[in-house]
Amino acid sequence: SQKIEQNxxxxxxxxxxxxxxxxxxxxxxxxxxxxxxxxxxxxxxxLLLIRENEKEKRKERLKVTFDTTLKxxxxxxxxxxxxxxxxxxxxxxxxxxxxxxxxxxxxxxx
Amino acid sequence: DAGVxxxxxxxxxxxGQEVTLRCKPISGHNSLFWYRQTMMRGxxxxxxxxxxxxxxxxxxxxxxxxxxxxxASFSTLKIQPSEPRDSAVYFCASSSSGGTGGGEQFFxxxxxxxxx
Numbered sequence: 001s002q003k004i005e006q007n008x009x010x011x012x013x014x015x016x017x018x019x020x021x022x023x024x025x026x027x028x029x030x031x032x033x034x035x036x037x038x039x040x041x042x043x044x045x046x047l048l049l050i051r052e053n054e055k056e057k058r059k060e061r062l063k064v065t066f067d068t069t070l071k072x073x074x075x076x077x078x079x080x081x082x083x084x085x086x087x088x089x090x091x092x093x094x095x096x097x098x099x100x101x102x103x104x105x106x107x108x109x110x
Numbered sequence: 111d112a113g114v115x116x117x118x119x120x121x122x123x124x125x126g127q128e129v130t131l132r133c134k135p136i137s138g139h140n141s142l143f144w145y146r147q148t149m150m151r152g153x154x155x156x157x158x159x160x161x162x163x164x165x166x167x168x169x170x171x172x173x174x175x176x177x178x179x180x181x182a183s184f185s186t187l188k189i190q191p192s193e194p195r196d197s198a199v200y201f202c203a204s205s206s207s208g209g210t211g212g213g214e215q216f217f218x219x220x221x222x223x224x225x226x
Contacts, residue, residue, distance in 0.1 A: 034214065043114075043201050043217030044153070089153065097143070097166060098215065102152035 002028045004092060004101040012107045019080045021104050023073040023090035028099075030092035033066050033073050038087045038103065047088075048075075080108045114218035116202050122224045128190040131221045134183055135204030143203040143215060144177055144187050153201070159185065192225045199223070 005024045013019050023033070031052050036044035050057045050066045050073070057064045063076040077084050087105045091098040115134040123129055135142050144156040157167040159179045167177070174193070179185040189196055199220045207213020 041219075043203070043220050044215075045217070046214035049214065097155055097158055099155070100153040 002026070002092075002099060004028070004090065004099060006088075006090060006101040006104045008102065008104070010105040010107055012109065013080055015081060015108055015110050017080055019077040019084065019106055019108070021075040021088050021090075021106065023075070023101055025071050025092055028071070028092055029068075030094060032093050033064075034091045034093075034098065035062075035064060035073075035075050036089045036091060036100075038089060044089055044100075077106075080106075082108050082110055084108050114202055114204050114216055116200075116218035116221050118221060119219060120222045120224075122226065123192055124226050125193055126191045127225075128188065129192045129196075129223060129225075131187040131200050131202075131223070133185045133187070133202030133218060135185070135202070136216055137183065139204035139206045139216070140182075141205040141207065141213075142179060142185050143205070144185070145201040145203065145217075147199045147201060147220070148197075156187070189223075192223075194225045197223055197225050 003026045034049045035047045037047055038044045048057055048059055048064045050064050061078045065074045085108050087103040089100050089103040091100045117132045141160050143158040145153050146156055147153045156169045157177045158165055162179045175189055177187045199222050201217050201220045203215040203217045205213045205215045
């Protein structure tokens with residue numbers, strides 16, 4: 001069955017460093033991969049989308065890579081700030097609905 | 111735009127009672143999704159509508175769950191009878207991408223349901 005894995009352990013980093021979150025998947029050939037941010041008590045918020053034929057996408061301090069051979073996406077936040085602390089979810093889809101990973105919590109300390 | 115609106119924000123009920131969750135999608139969006147989020151299972155799609163028509167309800171756990179979308183600006187998710195294992199946060203999301211994975215989804219604030 002399809003499986004999406006995100007590190008369940010929280011990632012703790014210092015302000016100013018680059019945070020890197022990982023999303024691995026199996027038994028899946030997604031056409032799209034999306035990343036969302038979720039704050040406590042709130043719904044997920046869309047951040048970035050990358051297509052299967054794209055290797056990398058950037059938006060301000062965010063960068064996403066998509067390696068369909070390794071079946072992996074990496075999500076980077078450069079110059080991280082305490083305000084970046086949240087849970088980050090990856091989501092995959094073929095040409096239909098999204099399937100979400102369970103997310104990784106990021107904690108950025110001052 | 112006010113974004114996706116959900117009500118109530120919190121619901122506490124007793125086992126066996128009927129629960130109705132409500133959602134108003136973003137105006138102009140043609141797809142609506144109902145999700146359930148728990149620590150154990152993460153965010154799971156229950157059902158999605160495209161142009162008010164249910165397209166995929168394979169995620170609905172059992173017959174106790176039902177969803178309707180009588181018009182483009184309103185949807186309900188009903189649980190009857192409710193059970194303690196239904197306790198979760200239920201999210202509604204809408205999208206203008208017709209349900210395809212190529213479009214972003216806009217989530218509401220969620221309804222936290224507790225069934226005692």
